Each structure stands twice: as structure tokens, then as C-alpha cells.
Amino acid sequence: MFLNHQTDILIIGSGIGGSTMAAGLAPSGLNILILECGIQLPDSPINQDQDQIFTEQYFKPDEEWFDKDKQAFKPGNYYYVGGNSKFFGAVLARYRKEDFLEMAHEGGTSPAWPFSYEAFEPWYTRAEALFKVRGDDKFDPTEPYHSTQYPYKAIEDETAIKVVKEQLTAQGLHPYPLPLAIDIEQWRQTRKVPWDAHPHFFNGKIDAETGPLAQAIQYKNVRLQTNSKVIHLKTSPTTNRIEEVIYAHHDELQSIRPKLVILSAGAIHSAALLLRSKNQNNPEGLSNSSGMVGRNFMNHNCSAIIGFNHRYTNDAIYSKTFGINDFYLNDGAGGLPLGNIQLLGKVSGKILKSNMPFIPSFALDYFSRHSIDFYAMSEDLPSPDNRVYVEDDKINLVWERNNWSAHQKLVHKFSAILKDCGFYFVLNQPFDKRTPSHQCGTIRMGNNPKDSALDTYCRSYDHDNLYVVDASFFPSSAAVNPALTIAAQALRVSHHILSTSPF
Numbered sequence: 001m002f003l004n005h006q007t008d009i010l011i012i013g014s015g016i017g018g019s020t021m022a023a024g025l026a027p028s029g030l031n032i033l034i035l036e037c038g039i040q041l042p043d044s045p046i047n048q049d050q051d052q053i054f055t056e057q058y059f060k061p062d063e064e065w066f067d068k069d070k071q072a073f074k075p076g077n078y079y080y081v082g083g084n085s086k087f088f089g090a091v092l093a094r095y096r097k098e099d100f101l102e103m104a105h106e107g108g109t110s111p112a113w114p115f116s117y118e119a120f121e122p123w124y125t126r127a128e129a130l131f132k133v134r135g136d137d138k139f140d141p142t143e144p145y146h147s148t149q150y151p152y153k154a155i156e157d158e159t160a161i162k163v164v165k166e167q168l169t170a171q172g173l174h175p176y177p178l179p180l181a182i183d184i185e186q187w188r189q190t191r192k193v194p195w196d197a198h199p200h201f202f203n204g205k206i207d208a209e210t211g212p213l214a215q216a217i218q219y220k221n222v223r224l225q226t227n228s229k230v231i232h233l234k235t236s237p238t239t240n241r242i243e244e245v246i247y248a249h250h251d252e253l254q255s256i257r258p259k260l261v262i263l264s265a266g267a268i269h270s271a272a273l274l275l276r277s278k279n280q281n282n283p284e285g286l287s288n289s290s291g292m293v294g295r296n297f298m299n300h301n302c303s304a305i306i307g308f309n310h311r312y313t314n315d316a317i318y319s320k321t322f323g324i325n326d327f328y329l330n331d332g333a334g335g336l337p338l339g340n341i342q343l344l345g346k347v348s349g350k351i352l353k354s355n356m357p358f359i360p361s362f363a364l365d366y367f368s369r370h371s372i373d374f375y376a377m378s379e380d381l382p383s384p385d386n387r388v389y390v391e392d393d394k395i396n397l398v399w400e401r402n403n404w405s406a407h408q409k410l411v412h413k414f415s416a417i418l419k420d421c422g423f424y425f426v427l428n429q430p431f432d433k434r435t436p437s438h439q440c441g442t443i444r445m446g447n448n449p450k451d452s453a454l455d456t457y458c459r460s461y462d463h464d465n466l467y468v469v470d471a472s473f474f475p476s477s478a479a480v481n482p483a484l485t486i487a488a489q490a491l492r493v494s495h496h497i498l499s500t501s502p503f
């Protein structure tokens with residue numbers, strides 16, 4: 001093993017959390033090293049090849065996790081520079097104001113965040129600027145107050161999408177333009193596929209790599225090192241600070257002594273790394289005196305809803321441009337919240353084939369050409385029994401869905417509306433539990449060190465020089481895409497670190 005270097009700040013992981021932290025900290029001039037276990041996602045024709053992406057699962061890592069029954073599975077979790085955002089749908093939505101408060105749901109109570117929407121709002125504004133979000137806050141009745149308008153105007157619906165939007169409006173709904181981190185002109189020039197779930201190089205999606213990381217590495221004091229998997233954090237026996245970080249660069253073990261560590265390996269890997277790093281002083285894992293590390297895993301309850309009408313022709317390419325929040329704060333009749341609906345992103349015959357291999361391709365192509373697809377998302381409530389733990393060095397993910405009846409109501413309600421719009425055949429399919437796309441909550445923040453691992457600036461209660469800034473810090477999942485909230489908190493935390501002299 002080589003003890004080869006020191007650095008002021010070590011960031012572990014280059015996803016939304018890690019890259020946005022790097023962008024926020026870069027102007028300080030401090031030496032910042034980002035260790036990323038993956039490589040840069042290459043520019044390749046495979047990036048548009050839906051057989052390779054969905055049927056062959058070319059981009060899925062060769063990794064095994066275990067479920068609650070100890071059954072092995074290959075997770076839909078991605079390791080590239082930019083992390084999961086290389087595949088994301090680029091919907092950068094704010095939590096609703098009410099999501100920061102305690103809220104009753106069919107399946108239980110969603111806890112309050114330790115700060116209000118009003119206090120967090122300026123950081124949303126900055127994150128939207130960093131990710132060049134396109135949007136319009138005037139259409140969604142649940143949209144919270146914006147101190148600044150979106151930096152770019154909303155992306156227009158394609159013609160086939162506009163038709164459906166008008167039908168839904170006629171049903172009394174309030175479709176709104178999805179806030180999107182997409183340069184649509186650039187995307188159209190090089191791509192003939194949707195962006196959601198499709199890998200991205202530098203073609204117009206503003207992800208963690210092409211947005212904040214690209215900005216951060218323009219500074220000479222910031223360095224990204226790929227192929228570098230962190231495997232252990234060591235604490236000082238006297239101060240309990242993180243004093244050394246062990247990682248494998250390719251296959252060679254290396255070690256580094258950072259003054260400050262930002263852990264941003266994603267909600268599952270950050271928790272696993274803290275648990276794996278247990279030692280005599282921290283027998284339950286690092287930052288785990290509360291016992292909460294790995295607990296409260298959340299991932300959203302999600303389904304695809306596809307409406308078919310042979311008289312409707314859908315020639316849209318990307319289609320992911322509007323959402324509906326009419327059932328977000330209540331069920332539309334004063335009952336409890338159900339969740340969000342948004343366009344899924346043009347489910348082609350090839351994508352359908354990966355789920356229904358027994359149906360001939362021509363039939364699936366026909367079905368896709370005459371259908372419209374939506375994504376229904378409902379809140380997943382925190383439960384200590386839903387958790388990540390490490391056994392024999394393997395990741396175990398125990399996730400029992402809760403608040404599922406609210407999700408089913410949302411699916412049924414919206415399916416009925418699609419039928420009223422003329423889509424006489426409506427199919428729905430829950431998302432695979434083995435795809436932790438919206439993973440969060442596993443190292444939660446809070447005001448009380450007895451029941452949370454991080455303070456409200458994501459600093460570990462147990463280790464002075466450790467911050468965890470990725471989706472792990474979420475106290476609740478809301479029913480909103482998570483990336484903008486991770487980025488906004490990363491900007492808030494980096495500002496806090498620099499204004500409180502960290503060393």
C-alpha cells in the first residue's frame with residue numbers, strides 16, 4: 001500500500017452530490033480531490049441502441065446485491081463519472097413547500113425536514129442556475145414560491161404530446177411543463193432517442209458531469225481521479241476524526257490523509273462504506289451512534305401507465321415534457337395525498353420488448369406508435385426496517401413497499417382519466433424493486449443526534465471532519481424527483497463549510 005498524498009478536501013463520488021459540492025467549494029482555492037470508482041462514460045453508438053441498453057443491459061454493472069430473502073440480483077445502479085445522473089430523466093423539480101412539513105399519508109406520516117421551504121428556497125434558485133433548468137412556474141397549482149424565474153423558458157411539447165395535454169386539461173387537470181436540465185436544440189442535433197434512462201455523453205443533458213463537475217474542474221485546485229474505489233475510512237483513535245482513506249486505484253491499494261471528507265457515493269454505497277469501516281471505537285460503523293446508518297431506505301413507489309388508442313398516433317421522440325400534480329397534496333377530493341404523474345419518455349417497441357420478450361416486435365412497435373406513456377410516483381415513507389446492511393462484505397437491501405395503497409389509487413385514478421380521454425386500453429406496471437433509481441434516506445439528517453446521523457448541514461454528529469452529501473441525507477422522499485434537492489443542499493453545505501473555516 002502507498003501513502004502517497006494529502007489533500008485539503010476529499011470528495012468520494014462524482015454524482016449530483018459530489019460534483020455539486022466540488023462546484024461549490026472550487027472557488028476557495030483549497031486542494032480538492034474527487035475519487036470516482038467509475039470511468040467517464042464513452043461517446044458510442046451504443047448510447048442510442050435500445051436493444052443494448054434495455055434488453056442486453058449493457059450499462060448495468062456486473063455486481064450482485066441481495067434482497068430480503070437473500071436472493072442475489074443485479075442492481076440498476078450506475079458507476080460512471082456523473083453517477084446515476086448520466087441516465088437520469090433530467091427532471092429537476094423542487095420539493096413542494098408542504099414536503100418540508102409533517103404530512104399525513106395513507107401509509108403513515110411523512111416527517112418534517114429540519115428547515116423550511118422558505119429557508120431552502122435560495123439554494124433551489126442557485127441549483128437551477130447551475131443546471132440551466134428550463135421551466136415555467138405558473139402552471140402547477142402546487143408549485144411553491146420562486147424568488148427567481150427559471151433561467152430558461154420551458155421546453156415545448158411535441159405535437160403528439162400537445163394533443164394529449166389538451167385532452168387532460170379538458171378533464172379539469174392542470175398539466176405543467178416539467179422543469180428540465182436539457183438543451184433541447186443540442187439534444188435534437190445528435191440524438192433520435194429520449195433522454196430518460198438513456199446514457200449520456202455531452203449531447204445536451206446537463207447532468208452531474210456536464211454541469212457542476214465541468215465547472216469545478218476548470219479550477220486548477222480541483223482534480224478528478226477515476227477508477228478509484230474507496231474501500232475504507234479510518235478514524236483517529238484519539239479524536240474520532242477521519243484521518244485516512246483507503247482506496248483501490250485500478251487494483252492498487254492507496255491511501256490519502258484528507259483534512260475534510262465529503263462522502264457522496266450515493267445513498268446505498270455511502271451507508272455501506274460507513275458500515276464497512278467499523279472499528280473498535282465505532283463498532284456499529286462510522287457516524288452510527290444513532291443506529292440510523294443504512295436505515296430508512298426510501299425509493300419511491302413508481303409505476304408506468306400506458307394508454308392505447310389505435311386512432312392516436314404518437315410520433316414524438318422524447319415526449320418527457322409535462323407533469324400533473326392535481327393529486328399531489330390530496331386525492332383531488334380532499335383526501336390524503338397520492339403523488340405525481342409525469343410523462344415517462346416515449347416507451348418504444350424495443351423498450352417494451354425488454355419487458356415482454358414473448359410478444360412479437362411488430363405488435364409492440366404498433367402498440368408504442370399508438371400509445372402515450374406516463375410515470376406515476378408516490379411517496380415512500382421512512383421506516384427503520386427498510387435498510388441497507390453489509391454481510392460478508394456484500395450489500396443487502398431490504399425494502400418492503402409502504403404507502404402502496406395511495407400509489408394504487410393514483411394509478412387507478414389516472415388510468416380512468418386516460419380512458420375518459422379515449423385511450424380505451426390502459427396498461428400499468430410497477431417499477432422493478434431492484435432498480436433503486438430514487439434511493440435516499442439511509443444516513444438521515446436531523447436536529448437530534450439520537451435519531452439522525454448528520455446535522456442539518458450534513459456534517460456527521462460523530463466525526464468533525466466528515467460530511468455526507470448525496471441522497472442519503474433525506475429525512476423524507478416526498479413524491480418529487482430527488483436530484484435538484486441533492487444539488488441545492490450541496491450548494492448550501494459547501495457555502496456553510498467555506499463560511500465556517502473548516503480546518
Ligand SMILES: Cc1cc2nc3c(=O)[nH]c(=O)nc-3n(C[C@H](O)[C@H](O)[C@H](O)COP(=O)(O)OP(=O)(O)OC[C@H]3O[C@@H](n4cnc5c(N)ncnc54)[C@H](O)[C@@H]3O)c2cc1C
Pocket residue numbers: 012013014015016017018035036037038076078079080081082083084085087088089090091092093196197198228229230231264265266267269273436437438439469470471472481482483484486
Ligand atoms: C434511469 C434514472 C432516471 C432518473 N431520473 C431522474 C430525474 O428525472 N430527476 C431526478 O431528480 N432524479 C432522477 N434520477 C435519480 C437521480 O439520478 C439520483 O437521485 C442522483 O443522481 C443521485 O445522486 P447522488 O449524488 O446521491 O448519487 P449517485 O448518482 O449514485 O453518485 C454516486 C457516485 O459515487 C460513485 N461511487 C460509489 N461508490 C464509490 C466508492 N466506494 N468510491 C468512489 N466512488 C464511488 C459512483 O460511481 C457515482 O458516480 C434518475 C435515476 C435513474 C437511474
